[in-house]
Amino acid sequence: MRKTYQQKLRLGLLVIFSLLLFVVAVYFIGNRQNMFVKTFSISANFNNVNGLMKGNNVRYSGINIGTVKDIVMINDSTINVLMVIEDKMVTHIRKDAIATIGTDGLVGNMIVNIVPGKGDAELIASGDTIESYTKIGTGEMLSTLNVTNENAALLTAKLLNIADAMADSKGTFGMLINDTLVAQNLKQTVNQLRIMSIEANKSMKSLNAIINEINFNESVAGVLLNDSLEGQKVRGMLANLEDSSIEIKSVINNLNETITQFKNGKGAVDYLFNDEDFVKDLEQSMKNINEGTDKFNQNMEALKHNFLTRHYFKKLEREEKKKAQKND
Incomplete structure (x- = not known):
């Protein structure tokens, strides 16, 4: 009987211990799976879950x-992750929150991190899908690093080739580095450019000083531009010059006619014209007068196109046209 009682006691203790262990396991598993709290569901779409599993x-x-x-x-580029969230967090998470996939520590399990948004969006509701951000995985980082190392090796090899070519005086840079004569010529060229720049700067300063010293109020240019009375005087002078040119041209025409009559006549005048030396001198004088008249007419034409006097001549032309229209 004693042996049977000890067996029953051990069996009872084993059953009680097993029940306690079962209850504790159920509690922890249920707590991990949120079986004993009120929850709601949200989801997020990712391009890569990086090893994320159910229950994380x-x-x-x-x-x-x-x-x-x-x-x-x-589909081939979108993975939907459905998450069960405690109901008490519904007043804290907003619709502009962002979900990312990370690790629990350096070598821990994969987890989903929800990052708060700006805080001005509406509160989240059950069934909503929030934005996601896929971080670069370790494999992708290693692959990118491998490509970068290969590119760095190729670049280093090319740089070594360039350095060897420069050391052997190949190419323009090698010649500049190793040829002292070319380096001296380049140095002289740069020095000459610097001197030219300094001289140009001095010339510009001198020109600015000359312009600043010009008195536009009392100089001739300033008087013509600013003084209306002096401008009227100049216009009067130009008008007189034009009238004089017309009268001189008329006198020359009359003189040419008189000379022609003298050449065709007789007597003392005819003798004067028959004297070759006198005739040559007279013809040279007339030629000089004609040349002077042409130059004077050219000067008058230039004055008509000068920016200081052309407005006056245009005014005279308009007045002459008005007079002609009145006479008609």
């Missing part, structure tokens, strides 16, 4: 708030 934790600002309930492949 979901954190909001570093706090565990739920677990991953399901991972569904929508």
Whole structure:
């Protein structure tokens, strides 16, 4: 009988211990799967889940708030992650929150981190899909680093080739580095350019000083530009010059006619014209007068196109046209 009682006692203790162990396991598993709290579901779409599995934790600002309930492949580039979140967090998470996939420490399990948004969006509701951000995985980083190392090796080899060519005086840079004569010529050229720049700067300063010293108020240019009375005088002088030119041209025409009559006549005048030396001198004089008249007419034409006097001549032309119209 004693042996049977000890066996029953051991069996009872084993059963009680097993029940306690079962209750504790159920509690921890249920707590991990949020079976004993009220929850709601949200989801996010990722291009790469980086090894995320069902049951992994979901954190909001570093706090565990739920677990991953399901991972569904929508298409070849989109993976939907369904998350179960504690109902008490519904007043803290907003629709502009962003979900990312990270690790729990350096070598821990994969987790979903929810980062708060700007804080001005509406509160999240059950069934909403939030924005996501896929971080670069370790494999992608190693692949990119491998390509970068290969490119660096190729670049180093090319740089070594360039350095060898420059050391052997090949190419323009090699010649500049190793040929002292070319370097001296280049140095002289740069020095000459510097001297030319200094001289040009001095010339510009001198020109600015001359312009600043010009008195536009009292000089001839300033008087013509600013003084209306002096401008009228100049216009009067130009008008007189034009009248004089017309009268001189008329006198020359009359003189030419008189000379022609003298050449065709007789007597003392005819004798004077028959004297070759006198005739040559007279013809040379007339030629000089004609040349002077042409130059004077050219000067008058130039004055008509000068920016200081052309307005006056245009005014005279308009007045002459008006007079002609009145006479008609």
